[in-house]
Amino acid sequence: MYFALNDDQTALREGVRDLLTGECTPELVRGAWADPAAGAAALWAQLTEMGLPGAAVPEAQGGLGLGACDIVPLLEEAGRVAAPIPLVETAFVAAPLFAAAGLETELDLLLEGKLLVACALDGSPLVPYGQFADRTLISSDASAGRSIRMLDAVTTAAAGSAVDSIDATRAVLSLAGDRPEGVRLDLSPAQATAAWQRGVLGSAAELVGLARTLLAQTTAYVKDRRQFGVPVGSFQAIKHHLADALIAVEFAGPAVMRAAWSLDQGSSNRDRDVAMAKALASAAAERVAAIAVQCHGAIAYTTEYDLHLYAKRVWAGSRCWGSAEWQRRRVAVALGL
Amino acid sequence: MYFALNDDQTALREGVRDLLTGECTPELVRGAWADPAAGAAALWAQLTEMGLPGAAVPEAQGGLGLGACDIVPLLEEAGRVAAPIPLVETAFVAAPLFAAAGLETELDLLLEGKLLVACALDGSPLVPYGQFADRTLISSDASAGRSIRMLDAVTTAAAGSAVDSIDATRAVLSLAGDRPEGVRLDLSPAQATAAWQRGVLGSAAELVGLARTLLAQTTAYVKDRRQFGVPVGSFQAIKHHLADALIAVEFAGPAVMRAAWSLDQGSSNRDRDVAMAKALASAAAERVAAIAVQCHGAIAYTTEYDLHLYAKRVWAGSRCWGSAEWQRRRVAVALGL
């Protein structure tokens, strides 16, 4: 039993953290609000240099051959800086799927950092990042191992229309009406289900990262900000809000890492464990975002302050890949309820 | 529009409050723990002098002819002192039912203060006060206006066995196995439903009264009790707990009074309004009880201190006559959800 990252994992995580802290600044995220495609491209180029596109691709197929336990901490780092890019979808969902399905052209482009992928995996008409993604994966019931299809950018653009997300970096496309057929990927049901699970888990990891940033920013703010002659953070009510926020994050984090382990081990409980991770991560991120806004007060409400960049990513993303309630229902079923 | 008690109602309420404050002391309630029948009889004799058994019975049939708006404040007062007696069941549910069904023998005895009535109206095998009640009303689906039957004390005792409630004053009987038929009351479905609604509403009123007492005792305690060199009540966390308790009570109270009005008016929304009242009252009482325990600390845990007399009545009674969740479901249905 050893429930912690090993040295390699820690080093990789720190490398990615250093890169993202330096590159994916609030200014870059703000730039992506104005031009999502350009923001994503700039960041993706940096991450490609570190080999991230191929992180989950077997070494034999040109990737890094990393497992979920290696990659999930990196996705949490991406969440921490609100990386405005479909990192989960491209590197964690699509890349190993392309490898498994033998889509060599797409895989090569992806490994070179020239392909970003969007997902509409859970039957919603909405495709986050669909406005600029090079490929879109689409499935009506991936969690149950149904087929996954792929659209190219031209087909996607023709079938969809841009809609406004509260987080402009997500460049959401809406596929209303009849969806194009696209190319059906040659996958086993287990491979399709695993892709869904990676998406859910990756999304959970990002939400935990976002929650950590919201908590850190709020903690710093209430130490500094004075009201009634004392730091706001010296009021017991504020302390208890932030204690609750820390509890939410600290008990979600290990569940996310355990789900990564279950995926890597092919555990028979992996579906339950992934669902539990997302249920806790969504609930924690929503809770922390609300506490962060409340503890900041009015300044949380201005877009000149950075907080909204992270809070809106939470509100936009927490119900994607299955809301907390939806995921708890999966856990309930797994428990025989 | 006038949402307050009128002078007569206020005077009646104050009369009952004065009586109960003087008579239904914590010592009397403790006595009823040891001997529930004797405790109830002692208190019932006092209340009979004020005419309470006939409160809801038409004047033509020897009662006071009061409406729900008159009686509900009295039931709240009974809750406030944790009156160890089936007051709701006897005076608010059974008395007008006996009058409506033409059960003259029972009505006369009841008006004379010689008959206490227990209810198992919601299909549960448990009969609070069944160990000493003179009659037991029983129905499997009274809320839908199904028939109501009546058992005498001998039949009830033969069919049931005493079980331990966490609140010994409730002298619960369990009717396991086949239930005796008893006497079927000659009632219209509307009369049966109205009896159920009075029970739900009366129970809600008692819970609001209990919550008020728990809040008052806790408020007094935290003003007095010192920790870390200051009154416990000066800590912001304690203040906020008690503010939440007050909010819960203050927003449940008007809903209970409005449901009384809806019953008196025969409003088409009366079922929804009664359900809403009980949903809020149960939730408020449970919340306030938990806050009361937490703000007291260890002393809440000793039976030498009075708090438990009121908290246990809440825990014992909050799920009777329909839990908060069950009642919200009725509201949801009424709203077309």
Next chain:
Amino acid sequence: MDLEYTESEKEFRAQAREWLVANVPRGLKSGDTAEGFAQHVEWEKLLYDARWAVVSWPERYGGRAASLWEWLIFEEEYYRAGGPPRVTQNGIFLLAPTVFDFGTPEQQDAVLPRMAAADDLWCQGWSEPGAGSDLAATSSRAKPDPTGGWRLTGQKTWTTRGAFCTHMFGLFRTDPESERHHGLTYFMIPLDTQGITVRGFDRLDGDEGFAEVFLEDVHVPDEAVLGGVGEGWRVAMSTTGSERGLTLRSPGRFMSAAENLISLAQSRPDAATPILRDKIASAWIDAEAYRLFTLSQVTSIVAGGSPGAQSSLNKVFWSELDIRLQGTALDLLGQEAELDGAWTRSFMFALAGPIYAGTNEIQRNIIAERLLGLPRK
């Protein structure tokens, strides 16, 4: 107990409903954008022309001398008809009660009719950089001008719709030696006065609804003072009482929102899980409980009572009810909640409820200290 409205109140309701149904505009842009604000002002003028802008005011100021009951009825009908948020609300609901209480007859005549007609558009100048809910930390100052009137210098911020308004009210420190809530004075200031710079900035929900207001040696006449020099704290507390109390959030708004939530659920039966139906029923119950609480409060006010610290109960309850209600709507919307639509904007706006008009932390302190009598320290 009498929970029926009188025939005349029912007639008032019928009139209001008829006019509102026929006249409430659809599809206005947010009143917190420049374009939307102009649309809203047009609507407010229409309201005023039909004498629905300030129903509870005396007729000479453009009202109908409506009772509190009629005001509640009007608000219910306003929101039921889908009426948009009032961009005049900071004037009508916050400044006006103070002018009625503290203004001279000349001030009342000068301020109120133009406010009702949406000719003057008022914003509040409460917050300053470094002082949010802590009104007593005001550092903007005013000094007497030797030639008469006052000279104002300082900075206000978080001024809702400040970039679009014409006038501002707020506190300034007139006694430079004073601290905290002493030595403050309440001023009413035309924003086109020389020395004032207004800078709008964006709000979380995407609208440019906030402004900073910079004042540099701004001259205002003595008539700009409301309620006496050095009396600002007492006067302002009266206004924040209004802000927290009945006036800012009438029950009609939440009842209407709860009905809309039920409609949303009915339009999405697959999304309306038993858990969400329970939350929706809760939201409706809470909105109704808020209405009932308000009715009992108004009964007491009509009988001569004053809500006092009770208004803190209102503030905490409606603001947290609103978050639960709007959050449940997002759960019904599922992934679509991320779209920049009415419900999601309402959710984000609802999160501000526990912050403005005195944070809920402060309100809970008030409840505990003034209603329950817990010790301050």
Next chain:
Amino acid sequence: MDLEYTESEKEFRAQAREWLVANVPRGLKSGDTAEGFAQHVEWEKLLYDARWAVVSWPERYGGRAASLWEWLIFEEEYYRAGGPPRVTQNGIFLLAPTVFDFGTPEQQDAVLPRMAAADDLWCQGWSEPGAGSDLAATSSRAKPDPTGGWRLTGQKTWTTRGAFCTHMFGLFRTDPESERHHGLTYFMIPLDTQGITVRGFDRLDGDEGFAEVFLEDVHVPDEAVLGGVGEGWRVAMSTTGSERGLTLRSPGRFMSAAENLISLAQSRPDAATPILRDKIASAWIDAEAYRLFTLSQVTSIVAGGSPGAQSSLNKVFWSELDIRLQGTALDLLGQEAELDGAWTRSFMFALAGPIYAGTNEIQRNIIAERLLGLPRK
């Protein structure tokens, strides 16, 4: 990452499970009643004889020198097998870690084996009338006896199972001039010493589990002092750290409770509404999250770390999880929740979780101040 136990740990689990399944007693009365306490002591002696009483202790004191991992495994198996609450827990989990850290070898030899064997039964003397979570307000005092040893006078209260135990540990003020957490000393006291009166009183859940302990000029030898005169605060903090941390509430207890809750729901399908199923899933998820958090904590402790203020996270989380879990059981029971059964007793006992071992209000202060670095004042 490696979330598998080793073969030897699995073997340890199998042994523990086999013995526990064969030996765990059924139907004991509550250990907080006189009759039940005697039954529990018998069970504790059986545990000791099979060397399962103190698995993590050295073999010379009756343990198995089990690792922290093995201790977690044992706890899981203990609760899974339905093992009753340990009436020895205040000794084993609170006093013993302090004796290991601060005791002399002679004290360790004198105290630990008899504690493990349930020959000496320890209760804690923390609270005093007027001082609950405020340990530093201790006013019981000890003064040096001219002939050696100490003279103790004062009153302790809320002493769990005090009426049945043989020994007590607690703080006494040895420096009469001192205030708050200075000048306190940690004593270990046989309750049969002359001058001690123990008065049991009833607890909310009906058991007579509390006691007041009156000390009137009680003589104890110098060896009764643990960790040095005047060092009581530091020593006690080490114990309360244990109390709040890993040791008092191992995850096995909540995992077992969550499994029992699932069984309860399965046995009452009509009562298990979708809302309750969601709450049950939440309770299970939280119990599992608590287990996982603990595993990462133990990983860090095994690597030489110390949980420190992190144990406040544990305390708040398990105590509030426990209330949600037991409350959900009552909802499943419906009206039957009022019966004096195991679930209802567990619910009432769970309400004490946020109170004892330092209230959750204090824990949240610690979390905010020590883990997040918020200012104390």
